[in-house]
Amino acid sequence: MIEVKKIKEFEIGEIEELTSATMDAIQEGIGFGWIKKPAKKKVIEYWKGVILVPNRWLFVGKYKGVISGSIQVVTLSSTNEAAIFRVFIDTHFVARWARGHGLAKLLLEAAQKECKKNKYTHVILDVRETQKRAINLYEQLGFKLWGKLPVYHKLLDETMVSGNFYFKELKNP
Secondary structure: OEEEEEEOOOOOOHHHHHHHHHHHHHHHOOOOOOOOOOOHHHHHHHHHHHOOOOOEEEEEEEEOOEEEEEEEEEEOOOOOHHHOOEEEEEEEEEOHHHOOOOHHHHHHHHHHHHHHHOOOOEEEEEEEOOOHHHHHHHHHOOOEEEEEEEEEEEOOOOOEEEEEEEEEEOOOO
């Protein structure tokens, strides 16, 4: 019923499914950095760009055989030797219609497993304080709050929302 996979190129129909899930999340206010809902073409171009970036790993989650969420792991450039041990989680989301089945957790666990496999020891992420379900998941999985930014994200109505910043040390069993 649910599955996660790391992808380096899209198979037939996958970019359309991911775009549809993304548009659903944006409609709900997840954002992806956009304040206003972008054109579908712009979202497709965004996803095409993601898989071209060498220091981004894209994982997609499927619910009932349809891509309904994703998570990205951003690794730092080898020129940043002082921080080469850590990665950053970006655009972790699940479409509204696929929530409540454990896909968000499965995506995050798959990303962490790949990080460990590639010898990364720390993961950092940020999230709007209004995303309570995501915050609960991150804290359940051992992420520690290390800071807050009072002016983090602007909403469509121009109000500002605070953001929480988390880290997790990846320990091998």
